[in-house]
Amino acid sequence: MCTLELSENEIGAKGAQHIANALNNNKTLTTLSLGANQIGDQGAQQVANALNNNKTLTTLELSENEIGAEGAQHIANALNNNKTLTTLDLRGNQIKDEFDEATVDY
Known part of the structure; x- marks a missing residue:
C-alpha cells in the first residue's frame, strides 16, 4: 500500500492537473488524499480524467475542495x-x- 497525503496545501486546479498527469502513469499509489485544497470543478475534471486510466488507486479523498455539481458529474462519469x-x-x-426546486412544477 502506497499513500500520498497532500491535504491542506492550497493546491488549486493547476496543481490538480499536475497530480492527475502523474496518476495517468502511476503503478503503485493506492491512496491519495487531497482534502482541504481548492481544486474546484476544473481540478475535479482533471482528476476524473486520470481515474479513467488509473488502475491502482483504491482510495481518493477530495473533501472540502470547492467541487460543485459539474466536478461531481465528471467524477461520476469516470467511475463508470x-x-x-x-x-x-x-x-x-x-x-x-x-x-432549483423552486422552479420545478409538481
Missing part, C-alpha cells in the same frame, strides 16, 4: 470506467442538484 477505486470522500464540497 474505473474498477479499482473503492473509497471516495467528497464531504464538505458544494455539490448540489443541478436544478
Whole structure:
C-alpha cells in the first residue's frame, strides 16, 4: 500500500492537473488524499480524467475542495470506467442538484 497525503496545501486546479498527469502513469499509489485544497470543478475534471486510466488507486479523498455539481458529474462519469477505486470522500464540497426546486412544477 502506497499513500500520498497532500491535504491542506492550497493546491488549486493547476496543481490538480499536475497530480492527475502523474496518476495517468502511476503503478503503485493506492491512496491519495487531497482534502482541504481548492481544486474546484476544473481540478475535479482533471482528476476524473486520470481515474479513467488509473488502475491502482483504491482510495481518493477530495473533501472540502470547492467541487460543485459539474466536478461531481465528471467524477461520476469516470467511475463508470474505473474498477479499482473503492473509497471516495467528497464531504464538505458544494455539490448540489443541478436544478432549483423552486422552479420545478409538481
